[in-house]
Amino acid sequence: MAVAAVQPAGGPRPAPIPAVAGIGLRAPHHAELLERRPAVGWVEVHSENYLSEPSFTVLEQVRARYPVSLHSVGLSLGSAEGIDRRHLADLTTLARRIEPGLVSEHLAWGAVDHDFLADLLPLPLTEESLDVVCRNVSEVQDALGRPILMENPSTYLQFRHSTIPEPEFLGALVARTGCGLICDINNVFVSATNHGWDAQQYLRALPAEAIGEFHLAGHSEADGDAAPLLLDTHDRRVSPQVWSLFENALAIIGRRPTLIEWDAAIPPLRVLQEEAALAGRRLAGNVGEARDAAFA
């Protein structure tokens, strides 16, 4: 051909996130991922870690090799006062430059009166909160020009004045904003244990067709006054009970892109790949074989 096709301007076109296992990419694994280029289906990163230029450059290189999902932790979509426009503008710029396959956030809040508390804090599940979260999610979706996925949180307390069960709250959010959901299996397990919910019933109450992604991670047990609560620490392998709940979720909801997250005591990348392989085998339907491998 004599004339090269004209490439569209701008960054890479969005690469869809496949319904296979991916890993949560954290800074300690940047160099190894780029050098060794392991066979990983896709990666998810915390958007807030790539707002500055040097880290963005790394993400651009990752994006050239893997489909990327942007997972935000700082938009505070449960804030009664609305969301921080500057942060939304930063995220919109990042999304335009990276063209992620998915963009997601949490059913949580972290900011009040312009104080950012750097955690995913629990919401009272009321009609007022539902209005607030719907308004904030819609604003993000309008800015990004695409729907986002909202993740069910792990929580350590419930407000006495909550009136809406969490899966119903998420279902109403989907119906009113057109957003999708991340079903974090570990969070379902942690919250169900902490509050005495039925995890299976929780999974059945979610709108399956709206779920665009599963999350898996390890948790730990609280000690002292907080025992026997479970803590969503992301500091170890996925527990046998959470693998088992994941198998139930696959039966109830179906296959979705599935992420292995690890945020503290981060092990070698190889360990995340092993966990991703265990998730991948369950996604491929070889559940029995995967269970054998997990306890080999």
Place this chain on the structure above:
Amino acid sequence: MPHLLDVQRRFRSAVLADASPPIEIIGGRVNAAARLAIYRNNVIGNLTRALRLSYPAVERLVGEDFFAVAAQRFIVASPPGVADLNQYGAGFADFLMSFEAAASVSYLADVARLEWAVSRALHAAAASSLTPDALREVPAERQADLCFRAHPSLSLVVVNYPARAIWEAVLTADAEERSDRLAAVDIGSGGEALAVLRGDGGLDVVGLSDAAFAFAGMLTSGRPLGEALEDTAPDDAACWLADFLAHGFFADFSLHPENALPQHGTMS
């Protein structure tokens, strides 16, 4: 039923002020205070981790436990105003100055001041640096009107102690070499005027004379070159300006007052 904003304000007090807030929480097997304490630990822990990343030398100088106490006090008094935690901690040096428990480490706040400039430089937006070539098209009679725009990664920092030497020594990886280097620092050797920025070669910490520092301060605050030259020997200034350009202190220039000359961006 309490309004959400009210609940969120009370929750913040519970987390930051360690107060028992009037929040109605379902207790059960674990009481409300213990449930809230999990969130307090998470918030303080996450923000302490953010400070630790920006102030590794301060942490080494005072030790992990002391740093955690100082960080908690700072976090409670000045929680972040932005979600990007790379931008959190601007006031930590001033806090350390007034933190009585740290008073015996007189140089600590200065090391923190330098580390904040380093952190800013590392996270600043990318921008190309103005080169001497770009200035050639400015006619001689307009040179006094040159106004420079500082590179976004540049900070100008004055410290009263040899903060750079302490910072370099304390971040030495090898423990034995570290204590040798720290022992070699003369704490009484006086202050420094520093420019900290990120260039093509990475982080750049440049020591300046007091006069050159003052000149850099005038130029980076946008004052025209002619005005900045009024209190400066012209020979020195030419040298300094060449040095600033070589280190990439500036991102761009304009001519004051703006006139019909082509914009810098269109010259190439």
